[in-house]
Amino acid sequence: xxxxxxxxxxxxxxxxxxxxxxxxxxxxxxxxxxxxxxxxxxxxxxxxxxxxxxxxxxxxxxxxxxxxxxxxxxxxxxxxxxxxxxxxxxxxxxxxxxxxxxxxxxxxxxxxxxxxxxxxxxxxxxxxxxxxxxxxxxxxxxxxxxxxxxxxxxxxx
Amino acid sequence: xxxxxxxxxxxxxxxxxxxxxxxxxxxxxxxxxxxxxxxxxxxxxxxxxxxxxxxxxxxxxxxxxxxxxxxxxxxxxxxxxxxxxxxxxxxxxxxxxxxxxxxxxxxxxxxxxxxxxxxxxxxxxxxxxxxxxxxxxxxxxxxxxxxxxxxxxxxxx
DNA sequence: AGTTTAACCAACCAATTTGGTCAAGATTAC
DNA sequence: GTAATCTTGACCAAATTGGTTGGTTAAACT
Numbered sequence: 001x002x003x004x005x006x007x008x009x010x011x012x013x014x015x016x017x018x019x020x021x022x023x024x025x026x027x028x029x030x031x032x033x034x035x036x037x038x039x040x041x042x043x044x045x046x047x048x049x050x051x052x053x054x055x056x057x058x059x060x061x062x063x064x065x066x067x068x069x070x071x072x073x074x075x076x077x078x079x080x081x082x083x084x085x086x087x088x089x090x091x092x093x094x095x096x097x098x099x100x101x102x103x104x105x106x107x108x109x110x111x112x113x114x115x116x117x118x119x120x121x122x123x124x125x126x127x128x129x130x131x132x133x134x135x136x137x138x139x140x141x142x143x144x145x146x147x148x149x150x151x152x153x154x155x156x157x
Numbered sequence: 158x159x160x161x162x163x164x165x166x167x168x169x170x171x172x173x174x175x176x177x178x179x180x181x182x183x184x185x186x187x188x189x190x191x192x193x194x195x196x197x198x199x200x201x202x203x204x205x206x207x208x209x210x211x212x213x214x215x216x217x218x219x220x221x222x223x224x225x226x227x228x229x230x231x232x233x234x235x236x237x238x239x240x241x242x243x244x245x246x247x248x249x250x251x252x253x254x255x256x257x258x259x260x261x262x263x264x265x266x267x268x269x270x271x272x273x274x275x276x277x278x279x280x281x282x283x284x285x286x287x288x289x290x291x292x293x294x295x296x297x298x299x300x301x302x303x304x305x306x307x308x309x310x311x312x313x314x
Numbered sequence: 315a316g317t318t319t320a321a322c323c324a325a326c327c328a329a330t331t332t333g334g335t336c337a338a339g340a341t342t343a344c
Numbered sequence: 345g346t347a348a349t350c351t352t353g354a355c356c357a358a359a360t361t362g363g364t365t366g367g368t369t370a371a372a373c374t
Contacts (some may be wrong), residue, residue, distance in 0.1 A: 003160060003273075006361075012266050019265070027320065037365055043322075050322095060371025061319040076269065108176070110167050111294040112233065115278060116160075123276045127269060137268040184349070198334055204351070217342030218348040291331075322369070329372105331360070340351070 001120045002084035009037055010083040011076055012043050014054070018071040018129045024147070025057075025064030045083055052082030071133060077124035158277045166194055166238040167202045168233055168289070173213070175286045182221030183212075202240050204216040209239030228290060234281035243259035 016031050028046060033038040045063060049055045054074060055065045067074055131137055173188050175252055182280060185203060189196040206212045211231060212222045224231055 001160075003158075004361080008270065009362090011269070015265055025320095029320080040364060041362055042326085044363090047322075057321060058371090059319090059321050059369080061373070063320050063371075067236065108172055108292070109165065109289055111292065112168070112284060112289050113165065115294055116277070119280045120273070120277060123273060132266055132269050135265070135268065137272050161332075166333090186349085195334060197336075200351075201334090209349095214350060215342090216340085216344095216348090216350050218344070220341090220349050298353090317372100317374080319372080322366080325365085327362100327364075329361085329363100332358085333356100334358100335354105335356075335373100336353085338352085339347085341349085343348080344346090 001080065001117055001124075003080070003120070004084055006045070007080035007084040009035075009041070010049060010079050011129075013037065013042060013045060014049070014074065014129055015068070015132050017055070017065060017131050018074070019066055021064065021066060025062070025065040029063070047073055048083045049079070052078070054079060054082055069131070070126050071130035074129040075123055075125050076127045076129070076132070079129075080124065094142050158274055158281075159238065160237070160277070161241055163202070164237035164241040166198070167206065168286075170194065170202060170230065171206070171286055172289050173235055174212070174222060175224055175231070176190050176290050182219070184221040187221075205240045206236070209235070211239055212234060226285035226288070230286050231286040232282050233284045233286070233289070236277050236286075237281065256274060269301075274301050279300070 007090070010037050013031050017026050018032070020026055028039055028042045031037070032042050046055060046057075050057055051066075054068055056068050057065055058062070085146050127137060162233075170188050170215050174183050177183055177187070177191070185196055185199045188194070189199050201297050203212060203214075207214055211225055214220070214222055246292050284294060
């Protein structure tokens, strides 16, 4: 999974959309202003989000974007998948699928990255836009155990 | 967390180190050849790994690198932290810590990224270099439940 | 009908990051 | 001393990011 700023912008935008546009469409200009993202960049992101079936657009005056599904059904993982096309792992499968399983000596780490991808997907699938809007993010799964105290700073700090 | 190819190269290299260099130092040239990573790039990575206290270096002929600790004690998370300095979240805290908690309206997604970072760290901390060498990666935690079948391709594909 | 609002679309671009090379030391074994 | 190896720093090409410019449609409201 990619986890770039692009994906984060997209999530911010959809959360904003769910938060403000109750039933009427929200214009990108409004989102741009509130989230301080450039309008043109948002247009690029929403083009992908629309192709991904995550939002519906309404043209003309009073138009804008709407969530295609309910906020409770819009998963964060889907947002990131829509804008941030999947990464290709190091050296594995330059062309063929399972290409790196042939050469067993190299690419021992393949399984690790695969499993990590599963973990990330699993978590981001468990969180919906509605969860983020209602700040119900921490504690969705009780996995925080251990190291909640010190330790190095992370993703969002 | 960053999850770039740089981190993946570093993990590949340390796994190789644990796999081949039983007690005598392993030269970067050997790792470079086996893992097909450019020697000069490896040098950069190992400089960071050494500063991070993950490997020890032995200079002169017959020299090379050794794991600073046992493979069972070298966690994947630490490797990635050492080479891939932590990412800064979107727009949050341009300078100050807790800077984005002040403006409550924006940056609702802060908690999400923070929690995601925790999840990734948690997983990568649960896997050691020894686990990867012995292919004991899948099933470390039983979290695979659900969606093991279809669905979009991921991190390592 | 014509103006306005806004989604759409496709080039283009500057800054940064990534992945990598090259050249030159420094340190130790032999 | 010389060969092997780590160490450092400058440099570089390609990709990505975030953004701009300049349109074109489509719908709504005078």
